[in-house]
Amino acid sequence: MELLTSYTFLIVAIGTTLLSFASGIIGTVSVIKGQSLIGDAIGHATFPGIILAFMIVGVTDTLSLTIGAVIFGVIAFFFIQAITSHSKITLDGALALILSSFFGLGMALKSFVQGNPSFHNTQGIDDYIFGQAAYMLRLDVYLILIASVISLLLFIIFYHQIRIYTFDPIYSSTVGINPSLINFLVLSMTILLIAVGLKAVGAILIVNLLIAPGVIGLMWSNRFNIVTLIAGLAGAAAAFTGTYISTAFAGFPTGPSIILVLSAFVLISMLFGRKGLVTRQIMKVRGESS
């Protein structure tokens, strides 16, 4: 119980919970559109941005590294767009190419920096690969807060447009919604949340915060507003529980703990959710016997 009021725990828990709530809601759009892996590719692609930002400023300063991550997220997205629209390579091929090449670049730069005596205090950059929530500072939480509030506000303001566009992009454009604008908006929110969340969960695992909550939401409801709400709450609950577990049992890293809790939620939802396997089976048996 003492733990729940400790400063470190509170900082980390507030940060991860907020981040997962916002990511869960925004990520649901990608899940429904069948574009989950865009978040994964962008997540990995931010890594070289982190290292380059570090090389420029010389210290692991949160704000600079986040800006580096955003820039590389955007660059990666434009590469993906360019590849899919100007070649015969399909989206999944483009995503795999960008994910591996950008992450490879990041790893190469990391080795260079860590083996180079002119750079000091390089150990902190490892945290951005797998995440190191325990080292989160107040500033990290502020950045998460700003990114989450901006994303959620944009989501609320453009709620109808996002909903109509996700369901029926062609129709949306015939009623005066600009599909490229909405697409751009959703991606910007995604990139922003990835960038501020890297320190907490890392470039490799961040995609899970965007995808798993949406999958959970879809198992429980047929309505977009409820699905997104459940996604946000599931993300937040998993983040809080995961952070608690990792703080209570030393040696459990926070990011992976959160993701394990989320995965457990996914499994439960896929089996017992309103649209889950077991539930549907029960409904079927009941339907046959009556």
Added chain:
Amino acid sequence: MTEDIIKVKDLIVAYDEKPAIWHLNMTLQKNSITAIVGPNGAGKSTLIKSIMQLIKPVSGEIQINGSKSKKALKDVAYVPQKGEVNWEFPTTVLDVVLMGRYVHKGWIKRPNKNDHKIAMSALREMKMEAFRNRQISELSGGQRQRVFLARAICQDADIYIMDEPLQGIDITTEKLIIKTIKSLQQEGKTFLVVHHNLDTVKEYFDHVIIMNKTIFAGGKISEVWTEENIDKAYNEVSAVR
């Protein structure tokens, strides 16, 4: 007194430099129910997508109600082909129909009681009232088409443009859709419908456009729906190829 509500002048549309529509001129007469017919690949969908400004033409001019601006599309309701939407999207039938009210609400305003009333009456017209809380993925092809038409009715536009609404649906739905179109015509609405069944053209429509990359004939059924015109569009090697 006849009036042209849509005018297309010298339209050229191409995909990857292959022409899909070639020097096409057409008019849509106000308050008509007009079919667009033509063989596969004739550019029927391309034509209506150009009118809806979903495709950018190479050249040519399209006027809706005398205006070329995107705002003129406010008076047009578009009914897409079934394959164009995300069927796994979590939404109920009523919510989809309510989307039709978006043009009247704009930006942030949420649908109110009156919008719900309009949506419910559109659903009633399409005999889909009982399905209002169903997830759309649980519907049959015919029921999906009814929902789309209800959404278009809800939009309360002057012109309805429909891409093969009768493709792959049951006969009951087909009759219901045609009945609804005819009753909306009584209220002054205009219809432009891509249609593939040549046998029902005479029964369902009062005007027809026969096309194959360009218009071969267009006008009242009684004047242009002749064996000769149909043969020309379907059999003659198009001038473009």
